[in-house]
Structure formats: C-alpha cells, structure tokens
Amino acid sequence: IHLEGVRFSENTSPPAVVVAGFAPPANPLSRLTLFTFVPVAKDREFVHLHVHTDYSLLDGCSRIDRLCDRASELGMKAVSITDHGVLFGLADFFKKANKAGLKPLLGCEIYLVYEAKLGETNPERAKQKSYHMGLLARNMEGYRNLTKLVSYGHTEGFYRNPRVDMTMLEQHSDGLIAFSGCLAAVIPQFLMAGQYDKAREACGRFVELFGREFFIIELMDHGIKEQQDIIPDLLKLAQEFRLKVVATNDVHYVLDSDWQPHDALLCIQTGAKLGDEKRMRYDSNQFYLKSREEMEKAFGEVPESITNTSAVAEMCDVKLPFGEDHYPVFEKPIELKYDEDKEHFDKILDLYAVKKNEILTRDGKEPITITDEDRKRHQANGLYLFELCKEGLQERYGVDYNAVRRGELPTDELAKAEALKVADQLDYELAIIIGTGFCDYFLIVWDFIDWARQKGIPVGPGRGSGAGCMVAYVLKITDVDPFRFGLLFERMLNLERVSPPDFDVDFCMRRRDDVVNYVRDKYGRDRVANIITFGTFGAKMIVRDLARVNEIAFSDADKIAKMVPDELNISLNDAVAKSPELQSEVKTNPIAKKIIEHGLVIEGMVRNTGKHACGVIIADQPITNLVPVTLQEG
Numbered sequence: 001i002h003l004e005g006v007r008f009s010e011n012t013s014p015p016a017v018v019v020a021g022f023a024p025p026a027n028p029l030s031r032l033t034l035f036t037f038v039p040v041a042k043d044r045e046f047v048h049l050h051v052h053t054d055y056s057l058l059d060g061c062s063r064i065d066r067l068c069d070r071a072s073e074l075g076m077k078a079v080s081i082t083d084h085g086v087l088f089g090l091a092d093f094f095k096k097a098n099k100a101g102l103k104p105l106l107g108c109e110i111y112l113v114y115e116a117k118l119g120e121t122n123p124e125r126a127k128q129k130s131y132h133m134g135l136l137a138r139n140m141e142g143y144r145n146l147t148k149l150v151s152y153g154h155t156e157g158f159y160r161n162p163r164v165d166m167t168m169l170e171q172h173s174d175g176l177i178a179f180s181g182c183l184a185a186v187i188p189q190f191l192m193a194g195q196y197d198k199a200r201e202a203c204g205r206f207v208e209l210f211g212r213e214f215f216i217i218e219l220m221d222h223g224i225k226e227q228q229d230i231i232p233d234l235l236k237l238a239q240e241f242r243l244k245v246v247a248t249n250d251v252h253y254v255l256d257s258d259w260q261p262h263d264a265l266l267c268i269q270t271g272a273k274l275g276d277e278k279r280m281r282y283d284s285n286q287f288y289l290k291s292r293e294e295m296e297k298a299f300g301e302v303p304e305s306i307t308n309t310s311a312v313a314e315m316c317d318v319k320l321p322f323g324e325d326h327y328p329v330f331e332k333p334i335e336l337k338y339d340e341d342k343e344h345f346d347k348i349l350d351l352y353a354v355k356k357n358e359i360l361t362r363d364g365k366e367p368i369t370i371t372d373e374d375r376k377r378h379q380a381n382g383l384y385l386f387e388l389c390k391e392g393l394q395e396r397y398g399v400d401y402n403a404v405r406r407g408e409l410p411t412d413e414l415a416k417a418e419a420l421k422v423a424d425q426l427d428y429e430l431a432i433i434i435g436t437g438f439c440d441y442f443l444i445v446w447d448f449i450d451w452a453r454q455k456g457i458p459v460g461p462g463r464g465s466g467a468g469c470m471v472a473y474v475l476k477i478t479d480v481d482p483f484r485f486g487l488l489f490e491r492m493l494n495l496e497r498v499s500p501p502d503f504d505v506d507f508c509m510r511r512r513d514d515v516v517n518y519v520r521d522k523y524g525r526d527r528v529a530n531i532i533t534f535g536t537f538g539a540k541m542i543v544r545d546l547a548r549v550n551e552i553a554f555s556d557a558d559k560i561a562k563m564v565p566d567e568l569n570i571s572l573n574d575a576v577a578k579s580p581e582l583q584s585e586v587k588t589n590p591i592a593k594k595i596i597e598h599g600l601v602i603e604g605m606v607r608n609t610g611k612h613a614c615g616v617i618i619a620d621q622p623i624t625n626l627v628p629v630t631l632q633e634g
Helices: 064-073 090-099 122-126 140-155 166-171 186-192 196-210 225-241 256-270 292-298 304-315 342-362 372-397 401-405 413-435 439-454 470-474 512-523 539-549 554-561 572-578 580-588 590-602
Strands: 017-020 034-037 078-084 103-113 130-137 161-165 176-179 215-219 245-247 528-536 606-618
Touching: 064 078, 064 090, 078 090, 078 130, 090 103, 103 140, 103 166, 130 140, 130 186, 140 161, 140 166, 140 176, 161 166, 176 196, 186 196, 186 225, 196 215, 196 225, 215 225, 215 304, 225 245, 245 304, 256 539, 256 590, 292 304, 342 372, 342 413, 372 401, 372 413, 372 439, 372 470, 401 413, 413 439, 413 470, 439 512, 512 528, 512 606, 539 554, 539 572, 539 590, 572 580, 572 590, 580 590
Parallel strands: 078 103, 103 161, 176 215, 215 245
Antiparallel strands: 017 034, 103 130, 130 176, 528 606
C-alpha cells in the first residue's frame, strides 16, 4: 500500500490509520486506496481563511467532503469557504464541516469594481477592472449582507463575472470581515505596480468601511516572486493602520499531489489541452490545504500571522437556520365577500386540539389549549378556506355542509351516511391542515391552479401524496376522488409527521411560464424563484473529459469510457473493481492509469449549474434575505 505525501520522522511509529474501501491486490488501483488518519488534538493556532471548493466551478478542485476530512485530520478547529463570486456551496459546506467536527466559516471571494458605481452599459463595464476581495460573515447580519452582495453581482452587476461596486459594498458591509486579498486584489495590484500611496489610500478606505478590527491584511507565499515582493509593504500597511495580519494559502485543492488533477480541471474549463504552451495555468503547485507546520515554515518571520487566523475564526459565529418556515401569506382581494361560519370553524379548531392532545398525552407531554388569540389568527384565512371547501363539497359530492350540520339529512340511509362521511372528513382534514399551519399553503396552490383554469390553461389531475386529500379534491387542486380510490389523507399530512403537503401539479408546457409569471406578479418578483441544480462529474464523463485534455484520440477515449459498466451512479473505484477489462487497461496503459488517478480526485465535483425542471420557490420576504440568487443562463 502506497502512502503518498506522508512523512514519518526517524524512530517514530506510523500513525494509526483506518483504511476506507480497501481494494483486493488484483486491482491495479490498490495503491490509490484512500486513507483516513486518526485526528490529533484540535490545533487552535491555525485556520485556513481562504479556501475554494468545487463550487468555484471548474477552478476549485476541493470536493467538500475531502476538504473537511483533511482539515479534521490536520487537527484544525475550523475551515472556511470563499468561492469565486458564488455562495452555491454554503449549505452543503455548513453541514459537512459540522459533521467533521469543524466550525464552518462562511464567506466568498467577490469580484469588486473599485469605483463608486458599475457602468450602465457593457462597453462602460468593459473599461472597468474587477478585483478580488475575500469576505467572511461574522454573524447573521453579515450572512444576509453577503447574500445581498453576491445576488446583486449576479442579477445586476454581471459582466464576465458577478461584480459589486464600492457603493454596494458600503451599503452591505456590516457583519463582515474583509481581507486585503490575493495578487488580484486592489491593494496588492497597487503594490505590484509600485503605487504604495494608492495602496495606502485604498487600505485606509477599507479600514474606514469595515473598521480596524475587521479589515485584515492577508499574506500569501506559494513560492511566487510577486507575492514575496509585496509582503514588506503589506506588513508596513498593517503596522501603520494597526491591523491584524494573517497567512493564507488560497486553497484550490486538498493534497499537494492534487495539483495535476487541478491543472486538468482548468483545461476542462477552458477547452485547452495539457500540452498547450499558451493556456491558463497556475504559477505554482502549492495551492493546497497545508498543515500548520508548512504554513509556519513559509511565514516563520511573521509568527502572529499564523495565530491570528484562529482569532479571526473566533470572530465568526454563523449558524444557518435550517428548518425554519418562510411560507408566504395568502392575500384575499379586498372586495371579496363571503360567509364567516365562526361557530363551526371553532369546532374544527377544537377537533385539532383533541387530536393533538391524544398524541401529546400518549407521549407524556403537556396538552395544548387554543387561546382566543390563536383562534383569531387561524380565522384570518381559515374562514375563507372553509367556505371554499363548502362550495367544493357541494359541487364534487352534492353535499350541503351547512344543511348537514343543521341536521337536514337525506332520507335515504345510504345518501345520509355519505353526507355525514364527507362532512366529517372535511372537518377532520381542515382541523389538521389549519392546526399545523398549512392554511395559506392550500390557498396559494388553489389560487394559481384556479387562475390557470380560468385562463384555459390545461391542468393535470394532480400527483403525489396530496392526491389522498379530500380538501384538495373539493378545491380542484386535484381531480382524484380519494374515497373512490381508497387513498389516505394521513399519507400527506398527519400530526406525528408534520411536513409540507406534496402536490405535483402539471401545467401545459406551452403556457407553464404564464402561471409562473402570475405567481411572480402576485407575490413579488423578489420573492419567487426557480431552483438551481448542480451537475457533477460522473465516472464516464470524467474519463471522456480527461481523455480529451490528455489529447487521446476519440476512438481510444470512447473505448476506455465504454469499459466503465453501465450502472447508475457507479464510481470509478467500483468501475475498476467490476470491470476486468478496465483493470487490464489501467495496468498496461500509463495514460489510462493517469486518467483514472486524476479522475478519482475530480469525480463527484460540480461541473455545471442548471434549472430544476419544475420547482418554484415562493417566500414570505425577499429571497435574498434568506439565500443568494443568480440568473439562469440565456
């Protein structure tokens, strides 16, 4: 078993290792087996504050799970995410960092136009230079400002990349920590041009904007001369303005050996070949997640730059509030008039309390009581939903709810039983729907389906667990009678598993956008959005991509790709293990072996973005208060 990049000092036993997915000796990739090292005690003195994941599309070569595992193995207490101009990976990173026992530091390396305003037209913007600037969120205010900045860059400031101007940065600087940045940032660019006074002026401006404590001088040394040349001037600025200095490594890949897969990834991005002389490439192969010892070696003359990283990490405390509901509130037309049957509506709320307390009592918990304030809140839209359901009950089943509750029942026993059954079921379903807070949810779905029907837009019969709901049937959200087909309401919603109802609604493909635009106009265009999707590198795809950048003939590349078994979501390791033909090719063909080795690093990384085929989000506030947004290409 070959351990790459692991150093043991003399007379020192190797550390304990856990072997993950050990391959049999017959497998020529056994030397590529991944290892997870037993973590040492948390290193509280160095944290990487400048890190690009694979969500820096086709530039970052750090898959988040590998990144977090490696940071944990190195004993670090925290790790950051600062992708180029996007916040695509924040939720994924937050969860995986926490799972690895790391504090997630949420940030972005934005593209900043160091001018008051962006140009109004593309020709004007073409004359403006964009610089890099790293930002980390200190708190939820900082997170919200970060989403505002990035969203603005994508929706209003995009020219080659998502740009932000100084005016926008000034408006949304609270709660953020800013860094002087890499060689492509404002201050380093001035220093490289020999314009110290301008660099000093820019530093003063950023200090005034973010505050002395929250503007940080960033030192980098990847063995690149330009970086080393400006370090004295950066330290001079830090001393003059009394600023913290931190060492960062502009991480773009996880291990030092990953520089070659990263180089291949850049070729995939640019359409170049590895053998091309004039192509995008990094000037060094040191853009990896270094250990504290490696960073100390590079910045031994500025020891505080190592320990200050921990101090910066301590400033950040952002916890993404997963699980919170942000459903919009249905707004009735002001002129709308309808009967308010408060008497029977109160009985429906009482039924909810009875059903809820049965479960609470069973579980040994305190029962609930519905206060007058609760009743008033539920009545706001609940009474309207109740009246709509009564009308639908009459139309769908020929049952007059009010007559049934007055005791005016059919003389025929079968019709009488049917009338009582549907009226009781309506009470029960409304009790659960309103009590669990989904009244507005049903009204919103009913509203845009009703609008589509009025406009002659074909609407499907409805799919998903919502098809078992009689309320949905009488509202014409669905066209499937749950009684006729024996469908259960509890599959959609019950008090022991409260989750949003599942309505799969189909509209005519030619006029689907009309319905979406109606929703945008009704609830606000800043509160409605499509859902982004991420395409990732699969086994066959990465083999073909890497074959191209390695200048392998198409016929040979196709031959290797077809050796990967046609199995859904198969990994490269599994492909080699299951395909004797591929094993033989890797053993005898050095190029094929190189493709598989590099592919193991890139596999599963994000390759591109897309739009969910049908998902639409409606929020109760501007979406950028909650998550960042981007524009769909085209």
